[in-house]
Amino acid sequence: MEEERHTNNNHNPKPNPEILQALEALKRASKEVEVIATTSDDGGCSSPSMRALLELETGSDDLFSGDPLLSPLRHLLSELRSLSSSLPSTPPNKSIGTSFLNSIFRRPKSPHHAMVSRVAGSISAEIQSWIDRETLHRLVSALGSQFSDEERATLLLALETRASEGFDRGFQDTLLKSGAFSVVESALAEPGCAKVVRDRCAALIYALVRFNKDVFVGPVLMGSTIDSLVTIASPATLQALNGLIAAIKSPLIDELHSRGELQRLVSLLSSPDLEVQIRALEFALAIGYFGRKEAVEAMLAQGLIKRLLCLQRSELGGALIEMDSWDFPKEIGRNSDHGIHVGRLLKPKQGKSKQMRFLEARPFASAVARFAVQVEVGEGLRQREKRAIKQDILKRVKEAATSPVEAANVFAEVLWGSTP
Known part of the structure; x- marks a missing residue:
């Protein structure tokens, strides 16, 4: 029927x-x-x-x-x-006095x-x-x-919102019977599909994994979703990928490593698009926290530390140790999600910790040390592997630094903190 x-x-x-x-x-x-x-x-x-x-x-x-x-x-x-x-x-002409008495002697x-x-x-x-x-x-x-792309994006957003409301067995049954996941995954992989639609497809797939990991992680790992997210490499698809890494953890990172996608993702740290760079940094930090030894070493071998140092030297870099003496600049242009607009600093949103507001305006500050901290406190490596990776990071800092002073400053951050 x-x-x-x-x-x-x-x-x-x-x-x-x-x-x-x-x-x-x-x-x-x-x-x-x-x-x-x-x-x-x-x-x-x-x-x-x-x-x-x-x-x-x-x-x-x-x-x-x-x-x-x-x-x-x-x-x-x-x-x-x-x-x-x-x-x-209820009588339509009930008097005020009667209503008052009823409120006292309510049956x-x-x-x-x-x-x-x-x-x-x-x-x-x-x-x-x-x-x-x-x-x-x-x-x-x-x-x-x-x-129209607008109609498609509206429907995708409606389903993303629905999935974000929490688990509902009836909705899950309807979703599986409809075959919507495979259709959304195909649209995500279609180069001729509009960017706004593909971005919304990525967000919906992430929402479905959060809705029920037991059901949707398998299709994500076995299908074309991973390749599509990396190939598109827009801020929205990278945000979805980072969310999937946080949800799926090592199995997804292992899949990215086996498909040779880590090299491409590390290269995005040098993208001309600021938002892409920010998402790529978030990706690197997530790999440092959740990734196994092979994945972390693969990123280091692709010049991760050199790229992170370049970001630290940029206008949006610096060191977290500067935070206490740094005055937030006046707002320039319109706000964005990260307090950044066309590479210029903005006044970050209020109500957040000073460190968080500092990183919103200077997202690449202490990038190397932040990565090292994720490796050290993360859950993907054994203790001896963490020590070995830390030594490798220091070695690569020494090779990539432009001066002994820069190397010494980064060494100090990696070894003694000044990071989240």
Whole structure:
């Protein structure tokens, strides 16, 4: 029956935002009834939200008859109507004095009030399932047809938001039946797909891994997602990759190493795009923390320390030891997520630690020492491996430094701190 319904829907696959907007409005109405049913004298029967749900029930025979998946919602709406009919209505001309007395001598609510609240909550869940099915079906249709990039990006963002709400078995079942993951992964790998769509695909895949790692880590490791994220190498896809590393840890790093992707990612530290450089640094720090010996050594062999030193010498570099004597400059231009705009310093956002604000404005400060700290406190290496890697870092600092003074300063940071 599900396949038959999808076949019927494919006659008109064009996404219709009005349908989803109407369903969202009905879900909000059911949630409102769920709350006010236990707090109002009439169980919320006189509220606009209740009237909206009862109007939906009135047309349910025609609206729901062709879809067996909507049968539970139809029965719940019918039950809600029966319950609302059994509750007393609030007199429209009740006086202020009567309301005041009722607030003092309030009678306990009947069991019907709790039943209305329970049914309204179940209606909300069924409407959410309906929204999930519609959104997933429209997304699969949109990514496989000629739809605008804005429509595709909107649907991808809607699913990302839904997945970020936390685990829901019903949503997971609907998601798996829809085949949406493979469609999203294919769109991510499609060079002709718009950048905004591919970026949203990357964010959605990361959200799905956070939604349920047991289900989605396997497809990520075995499919084309990893290669696509590295190949695109936009700030958004690199952010998704860094998030996946934090979620999956060593298995993903091992996969990147086996595919030879670490060299390409290290080279991004020299990208002309500032945001890409920042994401590449975050990637290097994550590998230092989670990576095994082979992965960390592979990055060092690709000139990681030399590139980190170059970043430290840049306008956005320096050393964390400068933080106490550094005055935040006046804001220039518009804010960005990192307090940076076209390589110039901005006034970082308030409410954060001074160190965090310093690193937002000077993201490459003490880059080598920060990497060394991640290696030392991380979970990917044995203690003797950490000591060996630290010695290798110092050796490479000495080789890459432009002067003995620079080498001595970095040595001091690596050996004695001044890092997060």
